[in-house]
Every structure is written in structure tokens, then in C-alpha cells.
Amino acid sequence: MPDAHLPLTLVSTTTSPDPLQRLAAGADLPAAQQPVWPDRAALDEAVGTLATYPPLVFAGECDVLKDRMAAVARGEAFVLQGGDCAETFVSATADNIRDRVKTILQMAAVLTYGASMPVVKVGRMAGQYAKPRSSDDETREGVTLPAYRGDMVNDYDFTPESRRPDPMRLVRGYHASSATLNLVRAFTTGGFADLRHVHDWNKGFVANAANARYERLARDIDKAMRFMAACGADFDAMRTTEFFSAHEALLLDYERPMTRVDSRTGQLYDTSGHFIWVGERTRDLDGAHIDFVSRVRNPVGVKVSANADVDDLLRMIDVVDPDREPGRLTFITRMGAGRVREALPAIVEKVTASGALVTWVCDPMHGNTFSSASGFKTRDFDDVVAEVRGFFEVHQGLGTHPGGIHVELTGNDVTECIGGSEKILDADLGTRYESVCDPRLNHQQSLELAFLVAEMLAQD
Numbered sequence: 396m397p398d399a400h401l402p403l404t405l406v407s408t409t410t411s412p413d414p415l416q417r418l419a420a421g422a423d424l425p426a427a428q429q430p431v432w433p434d435r436a437a438l439d440e441a442v443g444t445l446a447t448y449p450p451l452v453f454a455g456e457c458d459v460l461k462d463r464m465a466a467v468a469r470g471e472a473f474v475l476q477g478g479d480c481a482e483t484f485v486s487a488t489a490d491n492i493r494d495r496v497k498t499i500l501q502m503a504a505v506l507t508y509g510a511s512m513p514v515v516k517v518g519r520m521a522g523q524y525a526k527p528r529s530s531d532d533e534t535r536e537g538v539t540l541p542a543y544r545g546d547m548v549n550d551y552d553f554t555p556e557s558r559r560p561d562p563m564r565l566v567r568g569y570h571a572s573s574a575t576l577n578l579v580r581a582f583t584t585g586g587f588a589d590l591r592h593v594h595d596w597n598k599g600f601v602a603n604a605a606n607a608r609y610e611r612l613a614r615d616i617d618k619a620m621r622f623m624a625a626c627g628a629d630f631d632a633m634r635t636t637e638f639f640s641a642h643e644a645l646l647l648d649y650e651r652p653m654t655r656v657d658s659r660t661g662q663l664y665d666t667s668g669h670f671i672w673v674g675e676r677t678r679d680l681d682g683a684h685i686d687f688v689s690r691v692r693n694p695v696g697v698k699v700s701a702n703a704d705v706d707d708l709l710r711m712i713d714v715v716d717p718d719r720e721p722g723r724l725t726f727i728t729r730m731g732a733g734r735v736r737e738a739l740p741a742i743v744e745k746v747t748a749s750g751a752l753v754t755w756v757c758d759p760m761h762g763n764t765f766s767s768a769s770g771f772k773t774r775d776f777d778d779v780v781a782e783v784r785g786f787f788e789v790h791q792g793l794g795t796h797p798g799g800i801h802v803e804l805t806g807n808d809v810t811e812c813i814g815g816s817e818k819i820l821d822a823d824l825g826t827r828y829e830s831v832c833d834p835r836l837n838h839q840q841s842l843e844l845a846f847l848v849a850e851m852l853a854q855d
């Protein structure tokens with residue numbers, strides 16, 4: 396969220412017909428990964444209710460983020476996007492939100508030092524309540540039920556009632572997002588984000604013997620802080636920070652009613668979050684999701700796997716970013732540690748040769764998921780690091796900008812990903828596996844990743 400000096404742009408909650416009619420035109424396009432809502436009247440009611448609610452973000456804030464992402468595309472800033480794979484209503488507690496924000500702030504401080512550039516902070520939060528799934532249903536011990544599709548659709552409990560899609564969950568998702576965003580705004584503007592606190596937390600991280608390898612970098616940051624203090628830097632001005640929200644724009648029955656006309660410009664903005672992205676499973680060029688993001692003015696992302704066809708991506712740029720606006724379009728590549736070096740170069744080369752300036756971000760999570768011997772869906776910390784390293788090497792080799800990372804993480808001490816300095820083993824995964832979808836880096840693993848990426852940035 397921008398600081399208090401930014402002009403707040405009003406977004407009408409009453410909507411003028413033209414742009415919204417154009418938005419409705421996309422409603423007939425095929426939309427992948429949508430729930431089958433059993434009760435049409437209940438869906439209409441939920442969508443109607445959402446359309447009357449205030450926006451969660453302002454159009455002007457989205458424009459600020461687009462400017463920040465443009466700086467990332469030019470190599471003048473780095474972006475950190477992080478948060479749960481799937482937020483849940485029960486886990487939207489003060490402590491969980493605080494610890495996630497704290498983790499992102501700690502990572503950002505380390506990355507800022509490594510990059511010697513501003514770090515744009517984006518939480519995968521306040522709206523990350525819907526999931527695309529590999530299969531429409533799930534079978535346990537011979538019983539088959541609809542797959543869990545995120546708390547905005549159904550409940551994780553494995554019973555027929557829980558798994559039945561309930562449109563009132565869209566409305567609950569709005570309220571949970573609103574409460575989350577409110578607390579995030581309070582933390583990031585109310586003094587919690589003070590750089591001096593963040594630095595002290597990081598000193599706590601390296602004080603742990605397991606993290607001794609990062610002591611040197613932490614000491615360098617400490618020295619830099621003392622140097623700044625000696626020069627009279629105004630640390631009180633660093634008590635607040637910009638922080639933006641992001642989620643996958645998957646459920647069109649949520650995103651469409653949250654889309655409003657900006658009263659300044661008459662343009663459409665999806666006011667459910669500052670940055671929205673289209674997932675790997677829904678980025679069909681002729682589908683409803685790409686059509687939807689092409690009609691709103693938020694900065695948008697598209698996930699790109701190693702199987703992506705580069706000509707499709709070039710057409711996607713034409714559709715989503717026809718005016719070639721820096722900051723408008725981010726390709727979030729998620730290729731897997733084993734494939735990034737082979738698959739990324741041709742894509743980056745051809746996109747660059749087309750003259751488009753997209754922002755490149757690395758998601759080192761979704762190409763590195765596997766089932767462990769003990770049966771948990773997991774990721775190995777070494778693969779996560781290896782994919783980021785490959786991403787940096789490819790961009791360095793081509794003279795393009797490795798713009799940022801997009802990570803599934805939590806501030807809690809869960810045991811969902813293998814490895815890291817705590818050396819989490821397959822046998823440990825059951826100790827505290829809490830994700831309802833994909834495995835997240837825990838607090839320690841997230842900080843460790845930030846230190847390693849800071850080293851990569853320092854060499855960039």
C-alpha cells in the first residue's frame with residue numbers, strides 16, 4: 396500500500412455501463428477451473444452482494460504498483476511476491492498475518508541490501524482463496540468427492556457437505572480479505588515495519604548457529620545501517636513501507652463483481668487486489684481469464700511453465716499489453732530447477748526481440764513439486780534455490796533483468812518443504828504439515844532463500 400502522501404483515487408462503486416458491458420462480453424468465453432455451483436440463485440445473490448461492496452484497493456494504488464513493476468522491468472528495482480499457496484478463513488488470524496508480513500519484510504530488507512535497489516513488496520494474500528486443481532475430484536479410501544478448490548469455493552474437510560461449492564463463501568472471502576488487508580495496512584504504516592526492527596529480527600536469524608553461513612552478509616548490513624546512522628539518515632522516515640496485495644484471478648464470479656470503473660479515467664480496475672495473475676492452467680489465449688485481465692488496468696501476471704509456446708506468449712503480449720506499457724505485464728516463470736536453463740532462454744530472447752518490455756519474475760515453487768516417499772506433496776529447498784540460480788544465470792547471460800521472485804511461504808515453523816539449514820527430512824514432514832494445497836517454505840527457509848538470493852543479486 397502506498398504511503399499517506401499518495402493521492403487516493405476514488406473508484407465508483409456505482410458503475411457506468413459501457414466498460415462493464417464490455418467486461419460482460421467475456422462472460423461467454425470458456426473459463427477453465429471454475430466450480431460447478433449447485434445453486435444458481437445463491438450464486439446470483441452472492442455475486443450481486445459483492446457488486447455492492449466497497450473496493451478493497453484503489454485504482455491509484457494499482458497505478459503506483461504498475462510504476463514500481465516498470466522500474467523492476469528496467470532493472471531499477473526487485474520484486475518479492477510471497478504468501479500462502481491457499482489462504483484459509485481459519486488461518487486469517489492476527490498472529491498468522493503478522494508473521495507472514497514480518498517474514499516478507501525481513502526478506503525484503505536482505506534483498507534490498509543485496510540488490511542495492513528498492514524491493515517492491517507484494518503479499519500473496521488478502522484474496523488467495525481459490526485453487527486450480529489437477530483433478531476435479533479426490534478419492535480417499537474408496538470414497539470420491541469434489542476436489543478442494545480453495546476456501547472461497549468449498550471446505551477442506553473430506554465430507555460431501557464440506558466439499559459442496561457454496562457461493563456464500565465468495566462473500567466470506569471478501570470479508571476475510573478485507574480484514575487481512577486492513578491489518579496489513581496497519582502493520583506496514585503503523586510502525587511495525589520500522590527498518591530498525593526488521594534488522595534486529597534478521598540479527599536473531601543469523602544468531603542461530605544453523606545460519607552461521609549468513610553471518611557475514613548480516614554483519615555487512617549491520618555496518619551499512621551504522622554508516623547510514625552516522626551520516627544522519629532519517630530512520631524515522633523508514634518506519635512505514637509500501638506493501639501491495641496479489642492473488643490469482645481464478646474465480647471469475649469473484650473478480651467480475653469486484654471490477655469497477657475508475658471515476659478519474661472511466662477505466663476498469665479489478666479492485667480485489669493490486670496485482671492479479673493468471674495461472675498456468677487458465678492462460679488459454681481464447682479463454683475467459685486472459686480476456687478478463689486484458690480488460691482491467693491493474694498490473695497483471697501470467698504464469699509460464701517450461702511447456703509454454705513462445706508464439707502464444709507473443710500473442711498474449713499483444714492481447715494483454717497492446718500499448719507496451721512497462722509494468723503492465725509480468726511473466727512469472729515456473730519451469731523447475733531441471734528445465735529452467737533449457738527452456739527459459741528462447742522465451743526471454745524472443746520476447747525481448749519482439750520489443751516488448753515485460754517484467755520477469757521467477758516462481759521457483761510450482762515446477763519443483765513432488766510426492767515424497769512418505770506420501771507428502773513437497774518441494775526440496777535445494778531445487779528452489781537451484782531454479783532461482785538458473786533464472787539469474789539465464790537473464791545474466793542474455794543481458795535481461797531477473798526482476799524478482801514469487802514464493803509460497805508462511806511465517807510459521809511448518810514442515811512442508813524438505814531441506815534448508817534446519818535440514819527438514821521426509822520423515823519430519825508429518826510433524827507440522829498445515830498447507831491445504833501446496834507446500835510452503837517456513838519462516839527460516841524463507842529467510843535463508845532471501846540471503847542466498849541477496850548473494851546472487853550482489854553478483855548481478
Ligand SMILES: O=C[C@H](O)[C@H](O)COP(=O)(O)O
Nearest residue numbers: 480526527528529530832833
Ligand atoms: O497451487 C497450485 C495448484 O493449485 C496445485 O499445484 C495443484 O495441485 P494438485 O495437483 O494437487 O491439484
Ligand SMILES: C=C(OP(=O)(O)O)C(=O)O
Nearest residue numbers: 480674675676698729761
Ligand atoms: C496454481 C499456482 O501456480 P501455477 O498456476 O503456476 O501452477 C499457484 O501459484 O498456486
Ligand SMILES: [Mn+2]
Nearest residue numbers: 480803832833
Ligand atoms: Mn500453489
